[in-house]
Amino acid sequence: MTGLSVSSVALADGDALRGAQVYRACVACHALEPGLHLSGPSLDGLMGRVAGTADGFVRYSSGLRDAGFSWNAAALDGWLEDPASMIPDTYMTFGGIDDPQARADIVAFLEIAGQPEGGKKVVDEGLIPAGWLRAGALDPIGEASPEMRVTALRHCGDSYFITTGDGRETPHWEKNIRLKIDSAESGPPSGVAVILGAGMGGDRFSVIFSSLADLDHLVTERCEAR
Ligand code: HEC
Incomplete structure (x- = not known):
């Protein structure tokens, strides 16, 4: 294995296969696909990179x-034990891993997965399922059917009135609608807004725009239907 740093010699021996299971706790916030940032940065190419510099x-x-500092086994061990004691203002809301063996295991995993294109390697070696590479990244919305395409969205009182591509206008309680921007490739094309069910009882929806300009353009305060 490459990339084993001198300082890691003092740490417990880690097992990358067990570490892959510990890594499950990271998948909510981190992808391994290069450049794919979720609420946390992609961990592709992490090892040896200066902290806080993912492109x-x-x-x-x-x-x-x-x-x-640069990420090596010792730095990762300290970080994963308690991120907030290492970087007090950190935005990584993760309580830490108390068990030194579990930390050694996940560090052994990251020594492989955190190389450039290391995500592919850990999938090929059967350490993690391929789905963990993109982790919580949304699937592309793709071709939106007419019922999904929002053509007009007006707010009046405590309600949104949403017109879709099939010509129907539907009223919604304002608390049940989330307006979201997804500027990534998973979002709708420019100029298009889509409405998606957000689970939870069937009356909650997200309306997703590709930019703030699209949102600004489409949402109006108006009580009369046209
Ligand atoms: C709740 C979301 C969340 C979880 C869970 C989480 N992270 Fe993070 N992680 C973040 C955020 C946000 C940052 C950026 C922190 C900052 O800037 O202070 C970060 C930063 C990092 C960094 C520094 C990256 C860099 O470019 O310097 C590493 C390494 C890291 N996380 C590893 C992990 C590992 C390994 C796990 C699982 C054990 C994990 N994280 C779990 C959100 C999370």
Whole structure:
């Protein structure tokens, strides 16, 4: 295995296969696909990289951005034991892993997965399912059917009145509608808004725009239907 740093020699021996199971706790927030940032940065190419410098991730805490160290086994061990004691203003809301053996295992896993394109490697070696590479990233909305396409959206009183591509206008209680922007490839094309069921009792929906400009353009305060 490459990338084993001198400082890791003092740590417990880790098992990458067991570590892959510990890594399950990270999948809610981190992808391994290069450049795919979720609420946390992609962990592709992490090993040996200066902390707080993943290309294209713009939401680092100032503490992590200015930390100045590089990720190796010892740094990861400290971080995963208690992120907030290492970087007090961190945005990684993760309680930490108390068990030193579990930490050694996940570090052994990250020594492989955190190489450039390491995600592919851990999938090929059967350590994690392929679905963990994109983790919680949304599937692309793709071709929106007429009932999904929002053509007009007006707000009046405590309600939204939403017109879709099939010509129907439907009233919704304002608390049941979330307006969201998805500017990534998973979002709708520019100029298109889509409405998606958000589970929970069947009357909650998300209306998804590709940009703030689209949202601004489509949502109006108006009580008369046209
Ligand atoms: C609730 C979401 C969440 C979970 C769960 C989570 N992370 Fe994070 N992680 C983040 C965020 C957000 C940041 C950026 C933190 C900051 O800037 O302070 C981050 C940063 C990191 C970094 C630093 C990356 C860099 O570019 O310097 C590493 C390494 C990391 N996480 C590993 C893990 C591992 C391993 C796990 C699982 C044991 C995990 N994280 C669990 C959200 C999460």
